[in-house]
Amino acid sequence: MALNLQTSAGRVRRAVISACMLLVAAQLLSVASGQTTYETLFNAIKNKQSSLEISGTVKLIGNLPEISHSMTIVGTNKAKIDADEWSYRIFVVKGPGKLVLKDIELYKGQPPLKSSKPAKLFPPLADGGAVLLYGGATGEFDNVFFNHSKSWRGAGVAAYGGSTVKVSGSWFLNNYAWYAGGAIYLAEKSTGSATSTRFERNKGPDEGGAIVVTGGSQFTSTGCRYRKNTCKEEGGGAWALDGAGSWAVSANDTFVVNRCEFKSARGGAIIVSDKATLFVLKSTFDTNRVPSGIGNTIWVDGGVIGLLYGPPTSVVEFPKGKAVSIPTNPTGITIP
Numbered sequence: 001m002a003l004n005l006q007t008s009a010g011r012v013r014r015a016v017i018s019a020c021m022l023l024v025a026a027q028l029l030s031v032a033s034g035q036t037t038y039e040t041l042f043n044a045i046k047n048k049q050s051s052l053e054i055s056g057t058v059k060l061i062g063n064l065p066e067i068s069h070s071m072t073i074v075g076t077n078k079a080k081i082d083a084d085e086w087s088y089r090i091f092v093v094k095g096p097g098k099l100v101l102k103d104i105e106l107y108k109g110q111p112p113l114k115s116s117k118p119a120k121l122f123p124p125l126a127d128g129g130a131v132l133l134y135g136g137a138t139g140e141f142d143n144v145f146f147n148h149s150k151s152w153r154g155a156g157v158a159a160y161g162g163s164t165v166k167v168s169g170s171w172f173l174n175n176y177a178w179y180a181g182g183a184i185y186l187a188e189k190s191t192g193s194a195t196s197t198r199f200e201r202n203k204g205p206d207e208g209g210a211i212v213v214t215g216g217s218q219f220t221s222t223g224c225r226y227r228k229n230t231c232k233e234e235g236g237g238a239w240a241l242d243g244a245g246s247w248a249v250s251a252n253d254t255f256v257v258n259r260c261e262f263k264s265a266r267g268g269a270i271i272v273s274d275k276a277t278l279f280v281l282k283s284t285f286d287t288n289r290v291p292s293g294i295g296n297t298i299w300v301d302g303g304v305i306g307l308l309y310g311p312p313t314s315v316v317e318f319p320k321g322k323a324v325s326i327p328t329n330p331t332g333i334t335i336p
């Protein structure tokens with residue numbers, strides 16, 4: 001018996017040693033090829049480094065530590081963080097922490113499921129497939145490619161508790177929320193802005209194929225392109241705004257071929273409900289659709305909308321007997 005134990009302990013030891021040697025060899029190889037490793041990224045965050053350059057593909061082999069300091073990560077050499085086929089969410093930033101990402105692809109992130117223990121204790125943990133911001137955190141993304149992440153809400157980025165999201169020159173492709181907000185989910189008085197960014201083929205089955213603005217949050221979009229984003233049931237192929245105090249401005253954006261799938265859905269491009277406010281300036285809408293044909297473009301159910309400089313009032317529809325007010329001056333809102 002004792003002998004047996006010893007041999008198996010020896011076997012385990014040998015296996016561990018060879019696994020270690022493999023890891024060392026892999027490290028040496030990636031160092032030789034100029035690739036940043038998971039360990040380098042992990043330690044930079046853990047040691048609260050203020051900046052890091054990432055080169056090549058970093059494949060996650062575990063979760064990264066939560067970021068609670070100010071950190072800038074810049075990619076070179078086709079930088080990509082690969083979450084190994086939806087095995088891990090990529091970044092969590094907790095206020096007052098700030099993450100600035102530049103020139104990098106975030107690939108196939110996925111957080112714990114909604115039914116998991118951590119998400120039952122703190123529901124936002126199931127949200128933000130690539131990046132979760134909470135408690136007044138800031139995330140800035142410049143030329144970041146959010147490719148194919150998944151989560152319950154905000155498959156690209158989810159923001160809670162007065163957090164801030166700034167996106168420029170980026171691309172959200174094929175991000176899939178199981179509930180809402182395929183690309184970005186802004187909740188609990190969070191603030192978001194997007195400029196010159198493409199949102200394509202993102203999905204939020206309940207509402208907001210690309211963007212959800214809820215719980216008194218605000219969003220400003222300038223010169224962005226929303227194309228082929230979809231939702232199923234409620235509405236807002238591209239955007240869904242709801243809740244008192246929630247508002248969004250779309251300026252110089254294009255919304256093309258966004259759609260909803262179910263007959264019940266309204267707002268092929270945008271749905272505004274429950275006292276939210278939308279302002280549209282110079283944006284254009286083309287071929288956004290819902291199956292019922294009611295509210296193909298913008299559907300306003302109990303909210304407020306303003307159309308300035310361009311978009312025709314015919315793009316706006318609302319339930320019978322629920323007239324919408326169309327102010328010309330968006331009070332309290334800074335127009336970009």
Ligand SMILES: *[C@@H]1O[C@H](CO)[C@@H](O)[C@H](O)[C@H]1NC(C)=O
Pocket residue numbers: 147148174
């Ligand atoms: C994005 O992700 C898909 C897989 O979902 C992959 O095939 C593709 O190469 C990635 N990049 C681009 C530019 O589509």
Ligand SMILES: *[C@@H]1O[C@H](CO)[C@@H](O)[C@H](O)[C@H]1NC(C)=O
Pocket residue numbers: 223224252
């Ligand atoms: C509008 O957006 C386009 C790109 O979508 C850009 O080329 C143009 O400069 C923008 N115009 C204004 C006035 O912002």
